[in-house]
Amino acid sequence: MAEMEEKLEDLKTRLAEINDLDMISSLLHWDQSTYMPAGGAAARGRQTATLAKISQEKFIDPAIGKLLDDLQQYGESLPYDSDDACLLRLVRREYENAIKVPPEFLSEFYTHSAASYQTWAEARPNNDFRSVQPYLEKTLELSRKFGDFFPGYEHIADPLIDLSDYGMQAASVRGLFAELRAQLVPIVKAIRSHPIADDSFLHVHYPEAQQLKFAGEVVRQLGYDFNRGRIDKTHHPFMTKFSLGDVRITTRVKEDYLGETIFSNVHEAGHAMYEQGIDMALEGTLLANGISSGVHESQSRTWENLVGRSRGFWEYFYPKLQAEFPAQLKGITVDQFYRGINKVEPSLIRTDADEVTYNLHVMLRFDFELQMLEGTLSVRDLPEAWHERFEKDFGITPKEEKNGAMQDVHWFSGFIGGAFQGYTLGNILSAQFYSAALAAHPEIPDEMKQGQFNTLHDWLIQNLYRHGRKFTAVEMVQRVTGGPMSIAPYIQYLKTKYGDLYHL
């Protein structure tokens, strides 16, 4: 047994080194997005590639495979829920995947992605889809090639979906989305037959410094720990982590829209509180991460929407907000404010969409990913297909490609396939986890009205966050809710909230 513990120690030491390199990569990216001067870009690209290469080399080292083989039986002999058993299962899975992908392929893909992103960033403001088309075609080719490294799949997208939402497949996501869509469309339709809520008061001048101060105070009170984090400004908000003791978020400000900073802060703080809540005993291992795209997004959406756009939340915060911006919010009641921040309206941009129509944006992208991978939709025809589908789903058409097929960075900096389903899985799971929390602690909504969020936060830490990546999404949903993934709580949530708001 001492021999096994020694081998496990050896494995952990190797993984800790790889984890260090990956955390450092995140710092390179954070710096590039926040403070790096323009002149640093070329070298930064090389540095990022060097780290990725070394990390990959160290992970696919046959010595790791040998250690995993030697430890297989030992791992199976440990309690299923123990940290070590979970680690060995996860590392085995990741290792088996990693060794299937040749380093030269990854290197080619990273180089291509960097060029693709660069071209997209320049072509997007000009709605110049034809410039990015060859890059996107190459991305599609490489995405298919990636899928082919994992023979035995049912759908070519499955290995790509596996990367971010392990355990889901094209078929299972399709099924779930079809079910959701059938419920969502009538809700959207019903809401659209009512007058659109007025949110014009959100679109007057709100000075940057005040917005940042208020939004920072909000996330502090929710439970984001500034001793282990900080907020900086970037073009696009994100959460990133350099260790469990250093989980940062970024934000942006629109001085003519109050919702931007507050809700992006709360969204990213939701991601960050998940990471900050992981048990420190898992630090430095692959377990010190969120489970999947979907589960991670469930936490950003829990805090952003279920908490941050709730009536109770604003009962507490609105008087403070009004005190910060007395002129701008003069005469606006908390009810008017609550309606304003929950306005439902078909819109062109996914990230700006309300929580009801949001999923239709995601489904459109998910369907197109599958069609492109299947070969039933060509990259060349993507803009036109986007227009048609958009007209059908939303009753509006993007006039410019930057608001259409060139809108999201995902396909221009990563694979086509697996990029979007996590957003809607996150919405579904947020309501499912939250309803379990409410079942355990019915006092949560009342506490929120008092500015108390720790019962919810503690419950999430205890039931979800602290476990890191010890369990799969499927296992975690079962552990937390006692059943499989289900859209029922989410539909229930939407119907109650928007039924009430729009008197449906």
Place this chain on the structure above:
Amino acid sequence: MAEMEEKLEDLKTRLAEINDLDMISSLLHWDQSTYMPAGGAAARGRQTATLAKISQEKFIDPAIGKLLDDLQQYGESLPYDSDDACLLRLVRREYENAIKVPPEFLSEFYTHSAASYQTWAEARPNNDFRSVQPYLEKTLELSRKFGDFFPGYEHIADPLIDLSDYGMQAASVRGLFAELRAQLVPIVKAIRSHPIADDSFLHVHYPEAQQLKFAGEVVRQLGYDFNRGRIDKTHHPFMTKFSLGDVRITTRVKEDYLGETIFSNVHEAGHAMYEQGIDMALEGTLLANGISSGVHESQSRTWENLVGRSRGFWEYFYPKLQAEFPAQLKGITVDQFYRGINKVEPSLIRTDADEVTYNLHVMLRFDFELQMLEGTLSVRDLPEAWHERFEKDFGITPKEEKNGAMQDVHWFSGFIGGAFQGYTLGNILSAQFYSAALAAHPEIPDEMKQGQFNTLHDWLIQNLYRHGRKFTAVEMVQRVTGGPMSIAPYIQYLKTKYGDLYHL
């Protein structure tokens, strides 16, 4: 020949990867000093150690030794001044040194240094020398051990001096310093017989934002390129580089002292302009660095003192400074200002010292380093020795150890030996290089009065900066000045400037 070029390419690829890792280490340190939340410290230490370990492993790889052997003859066949010949000479030298030091020793030293630094940082405010004494004793032991990896030295400090000022030895520095001291002491004495200049106007309230704005504008005008750099605040100012396209400086502000931000900015910008001036063709190789501590410091001191504390410089900038701070500088003439910023007065803190007494601080430390390494001064007796020597050299005695033997971070985060001589070598070289620039361009001082610094800047780029580390300090002094290192220009500079200021 094609075979040699292939081997050279292989070597360069390996070195570029190592260079990437080292540049990334600098980013980790920059982030730790600027923005990292407290919670990130533990993991950051591990990440830094991981990078250093991988970089060292990759550099002492016998494959590099083999390539160097194979390329030896080829390198010697190239023109001496060619980039490739210089690279091969430098890499050979660094490689031979690196393989002499066992990785376990480095690892022990880094771990010890981190603990030593931590203890010092906590003990220093309490003047608690006894807490740091065992760490310093261990540092001394490890410094001797390091020296012993390089048998054949004349003085045990020589291998340590070599690390930062290649080509100098304990004996040659001693000789130079004795010569300088013999000239300096009478100058200090003469100045001290005159009334001390009034600089009380520098010590009124100067708001932080205005100081940062002005000091930023100054370095921009000197030639620091903000497209390839930026300024952030840290506890101690420093310059750091992540590539030739990203050379950052840091600064600090004392709202009750105008000199702090301006002169630390100009000092660090001097270091940075040196790095920014290196030929982009050298990027990613060991050549894309400054030559030595002494040569690097010569450039920070050139811009800080020879330029930044000159009469001509302030003839241009003082009206702007006065416009920025009209109340604080009301009635202060440019002459009074010039005298104030060049006040000579014995003081306890090296980094705050005027340019005349500064070198006495350095010599004290250099002498103590040699004595400790020789065993003629014990760590235990260091505080008392410091008091005695200080009384003798400056006529004052530090009452607290934080202003005495616990003042500088160097011995508490690195070796004892080689840590300080570069500061005075830098002063000597600054005047020597600058007088060569003046000989070539006598118009430089007049241009400064017009706010023009590009003749000097271009000359330095052309003659010094662009070459990076292609030549040794000895070679560079010869190339630029036509002779060996000499204290004459520095003494001449001090005598002229302070003779004039104090009517000696």
